[in-house]
Amino acid sequence: MDFKLTEKQQQFREEVRDFLKAEMARGIYPFGSIHLAGALSREFSKEVSRKGWIGLAWPKEHGGQGLGYTDRIIMLEEMFRMAAPMAYHYMGDRQVGPGLIHFGSDFLKREFLPKILNADACFALLFSEPEAGSDLANCKTTAVEEGDHFIINGQKIWTSGGHYAECGWVLARTNFDPSISKYNSFSEIIVDMKSPGVTIRPIINIVGAHSFNEVFFDNVKVGKGYLVGKKDNGFRQIMTNLDYERAGIDRLMQNYRVKEVLLEYVKTNKRNGRPLSGDTLIRDTVAKIEVEYEVARLFVYYVASLLDQGKIPSFEAAMGKTICTLFEAKLADVATTLMGLPGLLMPGSPEALFDGVVCESYLWSPSYTLQGGTVEVLKNIIAQRGLKIGGK
Amino acid sequence: MDFNFNEDQRILTDMARKFFEKEAPKSLVRETMHDRKGYSPPMWQKMGELGWMGLAFDEKYGGYGGSFLEVAIIFEEMGRAAVPTPFFSTVILSGLLLQDSGSEELKRKHLTKIAGGECISTLALVGKSGVYSKEEIGLEAKAVGDHYLINGAASFVPYAHVADNIICAARTSPASGEGVTLFIIAGKAEGIEIIPLKTIVGEGVDCVVNMRDVKVNQGQILGEPGKGWECIERLWPKIAVALSCKCVGGMKKAMELTIAHVNERVQFGKPLAALQVVQHMCAEMFIKSETSRHAAYHAAWLISEGLDCEKEAAIAKAWCGEAFKDVTKIAHQLTGGIGFTEEFDLHLYTKNAKNLELLFGDGVFHRNVVAGRVGL
Numbered sequence A: 001m002d003f004k005l006t007e008k009q010q011q012f013r014e015e016v017r018d019f020l021k022a023e024m025a026r027g028i029y030p031f032g033s034i035h036l037a038g039a040l041s042r043e044f045s046k047e048v049s050r051k052g053w054i055g056l057a058w059p060k061e062h063g064g065q066g067l068g069y070t071d072r073i074i075m076l077e078e079m080f081r082m083a084a085p086m087a088y089h090y091m092g093d094r095q096v097g098p099g100l101i102h103f104g105s106d107f108l109k110r111e112f113l114p115k116i117l118n119a120d121a122c123f124a125l126l127f128s129e130p131e132a133g134s135d136l137a138n139c140k141t142t143a144v145e146e147g148d149h150f151i152i153n154g155q156k157i158w159t160s161g162g163h164y165a166e167c168g169w170v171l172a173r174t175n176f177d178p179s180i181s182k183y184n185s186f187s188e189i190i191v192d193m194k195s196p197g198v199t200i201r202p203i204i205n206i207v208g209a210h211s212f213n214e215v216f217f218d219n220v221k222v223g224k225g226y227l228v229g230k231k232d233n234g235f236r237q238i239m240t241n242l243d244y245e246r247a248g249i250d251r252l253m254q255n256y257r258v259k260e261v262l263l264e265y266v267k268t269n270k271r272n273g274r275p276l277s278g279d280t281l282i283r284d285t286v287a288k289i290e291v292e293y294e295v296a297r298l299f300v301y302y303v304a305s306l307l308d309q310g311k312i313p314s315f316e317a318a319m320g321k322t323i324c325t326l327f328e329a330k331l332a333d334v335a336t337t338l339m340g341l342p343g344l345l346m347p348g349s350p351e352a353l354f355d356g357v358v359c360e361s362y363l364w365s366p367s368y369t370l371q372g373g374t375v376e377v378l379k380n381i382i383a384q385r386g387l388k389i390g391g392k
Numbered sequence B: 001m002d003f004n005f006n007e008d009q010r011i012l013t014d015m016a017r018k019f020f021e022k023e024a025p026k027s028l029v030r031e032t033m034h035d036r037k038g039y040s041p042p043m044w045q046k047m048g049e050l051g052w053m054g055l056a057f058d059e060k061y062g063g064y065g066g067s068f069l070e071v072a073i074i075f076e077e078m079g080r081a082a083v084p085t086p087f088f089s090t091v092i093l094s095g096l097l098l099q100d101s102g103s104e105e106l107k108r109k110h111l112t113k114i115a116g117g118e119c120i121s122t123l124a125l126v127g128k129s130g131v132y133s134k135e136e137i138g139l140e141a142k143a144v145g146d147h148y149l150i151n152g153a154a155s156f157v158p159y160a161h162v163a164d165n166i167i168c169a170a171r172t173s174p175a176s177g178e179g180v181t182l183f184i185i186a187g188k189a190e191g192i193e194i195i196p197l198k199t200i201v202g203e204g205v206d207c208v209v210n211m212r213d214v215k216v217n218q219g220q221i222l223g224e225p226g227k228g229w230e231c232i233e234r235l236w237p238k239i240a241v242a243l244s245c246k247c248v249g250g251m252k253k254a255m256e257l258t259i260a261h262v263n264e265r266v267q268f269g270k271p272l273a274a275l276q277v278v279q280h281m282c283a284e285m286f287i288k289s290e291t292s293r294h295a296a297y298h299a300a301w302l303i304s305e306g307l308d309c310e311k312e313a314a315i316a317k318a319w320c321g322e323a324f325k326d327v328t329k330i331a332h333q334l335t336g337g338i339g340f341t342e343e344f345d346l347h348l349y350t351k352n353a354k355n356l357e358l359l360f361g362d363g364v365f366h367r368n369v370v371a372g373r374v375g376l
Helices: A007-025 A042-050 A069-081 A087-103 A106-117 A234-246 A256-268 A280-308 A315-339 A353-368 A375-386 B007-023 B026-033 B041-049 B068-081 B087-101 B104-115 B228-264 B276-304 B310-339 B346-358 B363-373
Strands: A123-126 A142-146 A149-156 A167-173 A186-192 A198-204 A210-223 B121-124 B139-144 B147-158 B165-172 B179-186 B192-196 B206-217
Touching: A007 A042, A007 A069, A042 A087, A069 A280, A087 A106, A087 A123, A087 A167, A087 A234, A149 A167, A149 A186, A167 A234, A186 A210, A186 A234, A234 A315, A256 A280, A256 A315, A256 A353, A280 A315, A280 B276, A280 B310, A280 B363, A315 A353, A315 A375, A315 B276, A375 B276, B007 B041, B007 B068, B026 B346, B068 B087, B068 B228, B068 B276, B087 B104, B087 B121, B087 B147, B087 B165, B087 B179, B087 B228, B121 B147, B147 B165, B147 B179, B165 B206, B165 B228, B179 B206, B179 B228, B228 B276, B228 B310, B228 B346, B276 B310, B310 B346, B310 B363
Parallel strands: A123 A167, B121 B165, B139 B165
Antiparallel strands: A142 A149, A142 A167, A149 A210, A167 A186, A198 A210, B139 B147, B147 B206, B165 B179, B192 B206
């Protein structure tokens, strides 16, 4: 048992901090957003790429740095702490690259890994559909083979970043034999989002932000070389990929600013002439948030340590994401309530404290326990894979 | 970072678990709860023979110079066994207090006996209000000539009735230095009256200690006169972490009992475990036990490395104390009627969980420490 970060890891954290301070000081990037779509800057991603920090945990033979997942968590923790604009390279770095390294052909690796590493391609994930949310195997989008091509038809929804990504990672049905299990009927295909037949329609969420989209495929032609991994094996590939997605620190840290703001508010404000920090109930409320944050943070590092030992965390990653999203969903609720009426002021409003970030975060919060697997789906995984009860 | 036990720690876990499974069957646990001694002397003796009372202490006092992690493991396994013993009061409340704050002479005299498993010792800290604060201490020591006379009452003193020594926290009068002074007194000293209480965990665990003109001399003072509370505060993180580890063991076992039940119990033609709502409740127990495990051992590791751990220890106790209780609540809901019976083992954990939640500071108490550490 050893909870210490290595000397090298501690130095790396400092290096990331220094880098971010310098980049932020240039004043040309959108730092400070609590959501990915508000944090888009290809130029910033280029700077991260120059440091070699895209693909940090990818193997060296694929152009990565070959560092560990713990190193990656350290970097992301610092990036999120400053709310750095990572949207352009985020999906490619986290999910698409590792997916291609695992399953992709040499052609796809050559074609896309350098683009991701150099911040020359931004990816969107196109899995969910109107009829396939938690039940992803109910996808209706089809990819029919026609000579050297697939012809894709169907509709995707909740596509984050679909409006700015150049590339789409699409799950589509490729096997139509009804005697074959649904789980063996899907494939993953990379699609150029500018292809003829792709239509993107924005969806405005309850925050008033455009972060996700509906995407329509109308006879979209894609070369067979863009099939990822084996045909009909897409569902399995996605499940492995999701374990990596859930192993992250995103859901713990994306609203870090709200936690900071909450502390600052309590430290600097008085009510009825008395400092808030002297109020027993308020102290307990803030400390509850802090305790939950630290407990979740420790768990994220635990999951990273499993990955570094060569294990694929499955129920552990689901558990980590559950803890983090429940924390994140609670954070803004606690902060708005504690601030009272000023907690209702939206970004841009006169009198808004901290740019209205607390209220904005509250409106985002219902999405946290939904994306990347709802808390309920994650609890199924924890029970079935972790406790081995009630499996199918 | 490495969250795993090393080989030695795995062996110790395994050994301790097997020991308690053999030596502390649930029949013994039930018997002990209703026994006025509050512990099993033969089992206590065997624990001593294994050297567990000396795990935490320097070799020069007869200990094994082990790290706090080894002590933490014993606590986890004791929590799993749910067996009452004077281990906590002897090793943590007395032994570590002596090791950290006692003079060389006191250590040679008392710590060697504790480390050797030759005595039971305890700490009389709180007054009858049961509140952990300087102001609520119920004993007072007055300097009379070259000695002191102690009067008053301490309560919730674990195993005072069977203790060879009681360390007493007493308010010292202004003349002899304002504050709290710790005295180490023989359990059978003249003027001491001990009354066992019947608490949620048993009839022979906690006691009221009444003192009437108990005479003590300067040599019995532990630490500096008037600075006793500071010694207690220094010990607090270790207390909190030991108890957190006990919670971890307890909640894991309570969860296992419950999972066995939902797998076996058939309703609507299938095991309860086939119902998603039941799976989710089990997942919640699992989340609590896994997070608690990491929080407790993280703090234990900090202690073993000699690093500051005030915040982490407080996080551990606030989290684990409430998590254990929450796990027993879910466990009761899932085990239904059978879980509410004396014959089913769950209640042993329900009772320990409530006790451990409140012992040496509940969630609010420890979160107040956390609040201080984030600048409030």
